[in-house]
Amino acid sequence: MTDFISTSFMEHAVTILLFVLLAVTAIAVLRLTNLFAVVMLTGAYSLLSAVLFVVLDAVDVAFTEASVGAGISTVLMLATLSVTGWRRKVSSSSNIVPLLVTLVVGGALLYGTADMPDFGDPNAPANLHVAPDYIKGSEEDIDVPNIVTSVLASYRSFDTLGETGVIFTAGIGVMLLLGSRRKKKAATDKTGETA
Amino acid sequence: MNHHLILRVITKILIPPILLFALYVQFHGDYGPGGGFQAGVIFAAAFVLYALIFGLDAANDVAPPHIVRGFTAVGWLLYIGVGVWSLFLGAPFLDYSVLAHDPIHGQHYGILLVEGGVGITVASTMITIFNYFAEHGRLPKEGDDD
């Protein structure tokens, strides 16, 4: 039993430390002017949030966030930077309106936290209503140990169908946007590509 | 002179295990963390690694772009197909229980196929997107005629 308590305590401690790291990274991203460093920091932010997801028991999400946020998205951003250059102009425009908007939105959200169930509360409504059915059903109706998989692919598989569609849409969009020049290039230098 | 020898050798050694790992993530998704989406991304990461080291042209020889592009659609159609199959068996869309005699087996088949579809689409779309981005970066800067 002592083991159990210390685990919970450790989870909170690690969570808080991770949050500190995340906050440092986020503010650094905001302040840096070198876009190359910004992209690297975004990757670090993604990695950190993935660790946080592991701590918060969302292993599948951590898996995805690491491979997508730190992997694919960094590579795509670098590919973009290689064309656009990495120095950003220090903007001279006023920052007061955005700051106000952010403060108002953040204030509203903070106000909203007052009535929320506590962090980690096992009796929060979200943990009592549908979720237990998933946990039970995953064992009895589907018999797949990974509950996330069974919810993702069976209970809410229409969402996943849409999710696949979103990725497909992004692919189509990128092909539409970057496609015309690519074809032209292929037509002009046929010698280079013998395939 | 050839400074990148180590990278090239390491990459050649690494890529098969990466692909294997992608398959493991794909099919182990029922038992541990992972699934079609993650497997697809890892699969695409292997391609990205290959393209980074050996160049896009070499990578495109391995995975011809027009075929990869077709697979983006194939994966999704596979997913939808599973749902339509259940329609033809007289059940609502995406009801896997009717896919086999035993509902639980049906669920297993359904999840397996559906995750496969997701994996195919994600891997091929990610490869395609990377292809287009890297290709765009190689184009000469001037002479854009839009």
Next chain:
Amino acid sequence: MASPEIILAAAEAGHIVTAAAGTHVGTHGATHHEAPGLLDIIRNNLPALQVLVPLTLAPLITLLNNRNLSWLLAMVGTSVSLLIAVVLTTQVLDGSVISYALGNWAPPLGIELRVDAANALVLLIVAAIGTCAAIYARPSVDKELGMTEQPLFYTAFLLCFSGLLGVTITGDAFNLFVFLEISSLSTYALVAMGAKQDRRALNAAYNYLILGTVGATFYVIGLGLAYMMTGTLNMADLAQRLPDLMGSGTLWVAFGFITIGLATKLAMFPLHFWLPNAYTYAPSVVTGFLAATATKVAVYALIRFIFTVFGADFAVEAQLFGKVLLPLGLIGIIAGSLVAIWQVNAKRILAFSSVAQIGYMLVGLGLMSLTGLTATMLHMFNHALMKGALFFALGAVMWKLGGVTLDKMRGAGKLMPWTMAAFVGGGLSLVGVPTTVGFISKWYLLNAAFEREWYWLIAILLITSLMAAVYMWRVFEVAYLRPAPEGVQKGEAPLLLLIPTWALVLANFWFGLNATTTVNLAETAARGLLGLTGGAN
């Protein structure tokens, strides 16, 4: 407010799952061992097929990668959807609700599709305009886009189309977000396709993307808070659980974020910045399709959240109607109309007029009455008809004259009489001339204002109608009273452009003269939203 009673829509909707949550029923294993007939399958699964048909054809187009086939498939996808939408509408016209449990999982557990009069109306709009746009696309796309991109274009178009249908038909709040993103992502790409004509399309698409994504993220935040308090994502289930939580600060915030998120998508006044540029520089067919459908779907989603999910009481408590929707709607109407008057690009005039027209819908909501809500629902349908007709006509002008700035449109009335006649027809409807649909929706709006005895509102509505007459007149004047620039040959746009345009214009007059069907549908929808049907209260 109790959710409307689920009435089984005859024996056809055999798939309404009534099992208790958590138990999985294999109803079909025993009875349907032999494969059922195709017709039965179609009849039993109409709500799923509504989204599924275009959704399946979209990847198929990419796979086949053939220009002619892709147009044909887009036509098939949209027209079959239209057919299904019509059938679904007839089934819910009596106020009943069709519920379809995907994967045969009972609703709060699985995802549910839900059709009632309100979304049948929107489905009808999207499917009808989509069909017109698909016909229209053929010559328009040939002219404005490269040949090789066409299969991709049609794929994106069908994705956008099915995304909008999905947003409309789903009964699950998170599923709504997924389909919203399918439609939004394809929209960004489609808008950017205008770059072949005008590079500003790229910038417009980028700004739309950023604002749209922030809006969608706001929606997700709001939904997360609502989920935190209730533990469910199903709209009907949310509706049941939320009244107990009235007064919770978290819920206020959730409501606020969902409203702002959707308001961004529907271009409510201060969040409308993306709209004018996106509509102006997108390819003609895309503009026509989006202007007629995308914002309506977002308005519908907002209505669904206000009335079905949170409930009108909650919204009244939040002072959403009086302090937010009504004033912002009014400012939107006035500002949109004013700015429209000073534009020199006809597409831009119409885009700003769209901001104003969305204002009318919000004012209808802000009136907080059955008549007001009916007017809003009616105006969604009617505005789709008129904006579709107007933008399609402009697209035909663009096809011939290469641009729609006022100087390029000189003498268009003489050069292409049929096209411009269609434009005038749509314009009259926009102004609200009797015998057109524009008149019908304005009439209901005025009635609602009259019921409340808000005579100032009546005055504003009349004045803004006059403003609409002014900005439309500027185009008419240039097109009819000025000589055409020398060297331009007289000649019409191709038939495939004119047919859908005229179909919409005629619909403007047809539904303007025989308004009973649409008014019935709108009123059933409004009653359903307010919980007045089925005696469920």
Next chain:
Amino acid sequence: MISDLLSNLNWGHYNYWIIIVLMMVGLYAVIARGNLIKKIVGLNIFQTSVFMLYISLGKVDGGTAPILEEGLTRPFSNPLPHVLILTAIVVGIATTALALALVLRIKAVYGTIEEDELEEADNKTEAEEAQLAADILGADDNRGGAH
């Protein structure tokens, strides 16, 4: 007074407070930064922080990852937010990819990715267009008046 405030705060919400701060940092970057890539980075941070909000609301104290295993006595954390966020991550990367593709095109066509320069260029085109239209229509008017 401050100690009053502090004792009244519910420290069980500390995670939400930090997440809100992170979200706002991202949102601020989206609104305030003029560089198109920086905006996308801001959007990424905003969205990732929203993911944290979801994941932390499903966490159960002392709970464990929702993967069934023999002999586990601890409760499972709520799997539903995980599923939702998996979908949301996919949507996020899709949006990022599309946005970056747009940035590449904008750079190719406009030659810049700074918002104020883009706006300037667009405004210039617009003013020219309006001027041209006014000139042509005005010339028409004059001719009409002479008749």
Next chain:
Amino acid sequence: MTMFAATAIALMVTMLMALVRLLSGPTVYDRVLAVNMFGTKTVLLIAVFGFLTGRPEFLDIAIVYALINFIGTIAILKFFRYRTLGASTAELQDQEGAQ
């Protein structure tokens, strides 16, 4: 258990140090190294955390991190050296040799 906890904390402290280096630069190589180190510490942290909570079977995730970290570092270095991601390294080297 205490051992694992102490290790986790120590790892986070080193992560913080790597982060500082990542922020302050000053050269790009410092940043690349810092990112790489940051990634490595993340992998270790995940592994340690798995043992800490008694479910070490999630080591899969750590493997993915290591993998992604490797590919990411190569992409960053290649970008920094050659400003392109598409060309093959051999080709690029030949070009350099020719100059």
